[in-house]
Amino acid sequence: MSRLDALRGPTPPLDHNARSIAALAANPACDRRAVLDAVGVDKNLMAVHLGYSAQFGQSPFAVVRTRQFEEIVRAGGGAGLLPLLREALGLSIDTARWESADESADEGGGESAEEGAGEAHAVRHTRTEALVARAAGDPGTAVVLDRLLLRLDVAGHEVHLEPGVLVFQAGERFHVVTIKPFAVVDGQAETGRVSAAAREAAVYVHAMRALLVRMGLAPDRVSHDVVLVCPENFSNVPTASLLDVRRELSVLAWQLARLTRIDRILDGLPSGLSLDLRIEAGVPTRPAADLDEAVSGIAARYAPECLSACEMAYFCRAEARSGGALDALGRAVRDDLGGVETVGAAIGLATGTRTATAGEQGVAERLRHIRKIYQETVAQETVA
Amino acid sequence: MSMFRSYLKAQAFHEGRAQPSATVRHVHLSHAPLVFVPLRMAGEAAAPLGAMVGCDRAAPTLLVVPQPRNRELRFAFATELAAVVLPYIERFAGETETVEAKTPYERCLDAPQILVPNPRGVAFSRLLGRSTRFRRTSGPYAVPPSVPAFGQWLTFLAERAEHAGSSMFLAMTDVLAAHWVTGQSGVEDGTLAALLAWIAPPAGSTGHEAAAESEDPTRTPPAGPDTDPEFDRKVLQPAIDAYDASGSPERVEEALRRHLQPTWDLMWRAVDLLRGLPEAAGVSGRWERDRTALAREVARLGENPTPQGRWDSPVAAARRLAALEIAQQTYEAARAFDDPLAMAEYRVEGAAFAGEVVAVEADRRIVPPGGKRAVPRPLVTVRTGDPVRLAPGTRVFSPARRTQRKAEIVSVAGDTVTIQINDGMGQGREPAPGSVPSLGEVVCYTDLDPGGGRTPPLPALSDTPWTHGGPPEPYVPTDEDAQESWS
Numbered sequence: 001m002s003r004l005d006a007l008r009g010p011t012p013p014l015d016h017n018a019r020s021i022a023a024l025a026a027n028p029a030c031d032r033r034a035v036l037d038a039v040g041v042d043k044n045l046m047a048v049h050l051g052y053s054a055q056f057g058q059s060p061f062a063v064v065r066t067r068q069f070e071e072i073v074r075a076g077g078g079a080g081l082l083p084l085l086r087e088a089l090g091l092s093i094d095t096a097r098w099e100s101a102d103e104s105a106d107e108g109g110g111e112s113a114e115e116g117a118g119e120a121h122a123v124r125h126t127r128t129e130a131l132v133a134r135a136a137g138d139p140g141t142a143v144v145l146d147r148l149l150l151r152l153d154v155a156g157h158e159v160h161l162e163p164g165v166l167v168f169q170a171g172e173r174f175h176v177v178t179i180k181p182f183a184v185v186d187g188q189a190e191t192g193r194v195s196a197a198a199r200e201a202a203v204y205v206h207a208m209r210a211l212l213v214r215m216g217l218a219p220d221r222v223s224h225d226v227v228l229v230c231p232e233n234f235s236n237v238p239t240a241s242l243l244d245v246r247r248e249l250s251v252l253a254w255q256l257a258r259l260t261r262i263d264r265i266l267d268g269l270p271s272g273l274s275l276d277l278r279i280e281a282g283v284p285t286r287p288a289a290d291l292d293e294a295v296s297g298i299a300a301r302y303a304p305e306c307l308s309a310c311e312m313a314y315f316c317r318a319e320a321r322s323g324g325a326l327d328a329l330g331r332a333v334r335d336d337l338g339g340v341e342t343v344g345a346a347i348g349l350a351t352g353t354r355t356a357t358a359g360e361q362g363v364a365e366r367l368r369h370i371r372k373i374y375q376e377t378v379a380q381e382t383v384a
Numbered sequence: 385m386s387m388f389r390s391y392l393k394a395q396a397f398h399e400g401r402a403q404p405s406a407t408v409r410h411v412h413l414s415h416a417p418l419v420f421v422p423l424r425m426a427g428e429a430a431a432p433l434g435a436m437v438g439c440d441r442a443a444p445t446l447l448v449v450p451q452p453r454n455r456e457l458r459f460a461f462a463t464e465l466a467a468v469v470l471p472y473i474e475r476f477a478g479e480t481e482t483v484e485a486k487t488p489y490e491r492c493l494d495a496p497q498i499l500v501p502n503p504r505g506v507a508f509s510r511l512l513g514r515s516t517r518f519r520r521t522s523g524p525y526a527v528p529p530s531v532p533a534f535g536q537w538l539t540f541l542a543e544r545a546e547h548a549g550s551s552m553f554l555a556m557t558d559v560l561a562a563h564w565v566t567g568q569s570g571v572e573d574g575t576l577a578a579l580l581a582w583i584a585p586p587a588g589s590t591g592h593e594a595a596a597e598s599e600d601p602t603r604t605p606p607a608g609p610d611t612d613p614e615f616d617r618k619v620l621q622p623a624i625d626a627y628d629a630s631g632s633p634e635r636v637e638e639a640l641r642r643h644l645q646p647t648w649d650l651m652w653r654a655v656d657l658l659r660g661l662p663e664a665a666g667v668s669g670r671w672e673r674d675r676t677a678l679a680r681e682v683a684r685l686g687e688n689p690t691p692q693g694r695w696d697s698p699v700a701a702a703r704r705l706a707a708l709e710i711a712q713q714t715y716e717a718a719r720a721f722d723d724p725l726a727m728a729e730y731r732v733e734g735a736a737f738a739g740e741v742v743a744v745e746a747d748r749r750i751v752p753p754g755g756k757r758a759v760p761r762p763l764v765t766v767r768t769g770d771p772v773r774l775a776p777g778t779r780v781f782s783p784a785r786r787t788q789r790k791a792e793i794v795s796v797a798g799d800t801v802t803i804q805i806n807d808g809m810g811q812g813r814e815p816a817p818g819s820v821p822s823l824g825e826v827v828c829y830t831d832l833d834p835g836g837g838r839t840p841p842l843p844a845l846s847d848t849p850w851t852h853g854g855p856p857e858p859y860v861p862t863d864e865d866a867q868e869s870w871s
Contacts, residue, residue, distance in 0.1 A: 057613035060621055061452075062427030183429030185514060186694045190507075234430055234515050235869040304569035321592070329393045330569035336390035346394040369769065370391045370732050377724045381407040 009276025013040025513538030693859030734773030
């Protein structure tokens with residue numbers, strides 16, 4: 001993995017989180033994202049330095065609200081959480097032990113990036129394994145596991161996952177419990193946010209199952225039903241509902257399997273390539289044009305969905321647009337014009353200025369027909 | 385998306401300007417619509433932060449909640465908003481006419497029209513309605529009577545907004561995207577400013593340039609209901625802090641005015657653009673349905689002014705779903721019938737075809753199966769360049785002859801299609817003049833039926849079967865609902 005270190009330079013790497021893995025899995029053909037994530041570059045800083053202020057910030061109000069709600073749910077060692085879990089899962093337990101895999105950071109935050117991240121990770125991961133093993137060996141006792149550190153193999157590269165979730169075991173089943181600040185009003189929540197939560201939770205379920213397999217336990221002890229804890233209606237009172245993430249899990253597993261192995265991508269990159277921002281006192285000092293050239297050397301697969309999932313999206317969009325790539329117009333457009341790569345080619349086929357290759361015959365014929373009836377119709381209406 | 389729209393996207397990108405995908409306006413546009421640009425506090429479901437609202441573009445009413453976490457201030461906001469919106473709605477609710485029909489019914493003479501920037505504005509309004517309609521005017525957390533009344537109207541309007549073709553409560557980005565296709569993706573089309581930048585870029589710049597400029601949140605703040613996170617951090621948070629310290633809402637007002645004003649202006653520009661399009665033939669009929677729905681709601685409130693419950697009963701839900709489906713189908717068909725550009729999309733997909741009549745057998749008479757007398761059944765052959773995907777036996781309809789409801793395809797051979805006309809030819813021995821297309825006429829046929837859609841037979845509420853919980857209990861307002869926390 002020294003190649004990754006060489007690409008990154010002296011800056012410490014950023015960890016993956018469920019959101020970044022879900023985003024990567026949503027676009028498995030994007031080498032650029034795969035490399036940047038594997039290297040552990042601060043993509044936000046990179047995008048800003050390249051002149052694309054990613055619209056990724058979170059409002060301070062939302063941050064406060066999220067923290068407040070987490071605190072309410074976790075208050076009293078989970079005293080309020082237990083009845084919710086009991087009801088959502090139909091259990092009849094009275095108590096549950098609360099255990100944390102990160103004893104050093106019980107007070108909020110828990111960012112261990114500063115001091116010897118690698119070492120802290122190892123400690124936490126060992127403790128995670130011990131806690132899970134103990135819980136699995138004692139299925140009669142209900143237990144809530146907090147601040148676990150999970151490991152996942154992504155594109156042949158081991159990543160650490162710092163879950164913002166809890167894991168609950170009762171009976172023989174582990175359930176991932178995810179706390180989200182969006183409201184469930186009369187049993188309904190915003191579809192987009194629920195599916196994002198499901199995709200993220202699926203990453204944790206996947207990683208938990210991988211952990212059980214490594215420990216020689218049956219992976220299906222981790223349930224595909226995730227407990228989603230959200231504020232109810234317009235209050236701060238938490239309510240729990242079950243979210244079946246089987247679909248997200250199978251998509252994730254399939255996409256992770258499809259990811260090109262990172263070393264194979266790295267082999268294709270020019271030697272001497274560097275993604276180092278040359279950060280001095282927190283400020284990138286590398287000339288932007290130079291960095292632009294380096295990043296452009298790694299192939300991207302832009303789709304408009306990236307705009308809400310990747311810090312680099314605006315950079316990649318500009319690149320796609322300047323080349324007139326149909327990707328910039330959306331996946332549906334690309335699919336409709338199957339085989340045609342650029343706007344220029346599509347217009348050329350429609351006007352007949354471009355000769356259709358064997359594979360483009362069908363599309364070309366349809367495009368010419370569309371152009372003809374569109375022009376006829378518009379012309380008629382203008383006359384009328 | 386269809387291939388037709390994909391081509392238009394590519395063409396728009398190529399030309400640097402949006403391409404019209406409609407020749408007429410398919411929504412009703414009121415003389416004085418009420419424009420409503422709401423903002424909410426980030427991270428909250430329905431905590432209002434402020435709004436710009438009004439019918440006069442030169443004089444919007446600005447409402448703010450200087451401390452959005454304060455419940456009292458939120459209800460004060462709801463009261464102020466109700467003071468603008470309620471009189472506007474009630475102006476229309478009072479004037480009705482009786483429509484003569486098999487069962488005569490009431491219809492309002494006109495109806496309110498509220499325009500919000502985007503679908504999230506509609507969703508937020510629905511939640512705002514949900515959070516205000518259960519409030520009580522006495523007891524703990526009492527509110528003025530206008531607040532629950534406003535909540536009920538918002539709930540009604542948000543519900544109507546789900547019906548395709550309804551124009552009482554519209555999301556501007558949806559309306560614009562139904563009439564123009566831009567050279568950017570659907571994701572970017574969700575932004576009012578970027579959409580308008582493509583449709584009507586400033587003189588001398590392309591859609592590409594104008595849209596790129598519109599993405600700078602400091603120049604064009606988001607159209608809401610969510611604010612720009614940087615604005616929250618740098619402008620709003622200090623302004624709220626200032627209010628907490630001094631009690632003066634001035635800074636919050638100023639901040640929100642600056643955040644809202646650009647979107648307010650864009651909304652009216654969009655209204656102007658839409659006014660430039662002639663109204664489609666079907667719009668007045670659909671607006672009549674809106675006016676009827678309004679009269680029904682007025683009648684409901686007159687009989688039993690309890691707020692709408694939290695959930696539909698099974699029968700009501702099934703009815704609603706059927707109504708939504710019918711509205712969708714008939715709206716799509718009507719769009720195509722009223723607008724050759726909308727029809728072109730179906731022609732490309734093979735669900736419609738247009739072309740010149742190359743053969744007519746106008747005096748053809750046959751004895752229909754089971755009949756005794758020979759009746760006129762003319763055959764019309766059309767030559768088309770369209771890829772027809774309609775099978776023989778399919779019933780087809782034509783915008784030019786809307787009363788003929790039984791024409792059918794007899795055969796499709798190469799680029800010719802033969803149709804048999806079965807009705808709408810008058811009572812005589814010969815088809816009435818003009819009822820059969822003539823040689824050389826350009827005609828268009830499709831299987832889309834703008835008159836179609838029938839509500840499936842559903843039991844009355846009182847006959848709800850036990851499988852569906854039996855007859856539903858009517859919603860009875862509870863203390864719990866009335867005092868629900870709003871934090």
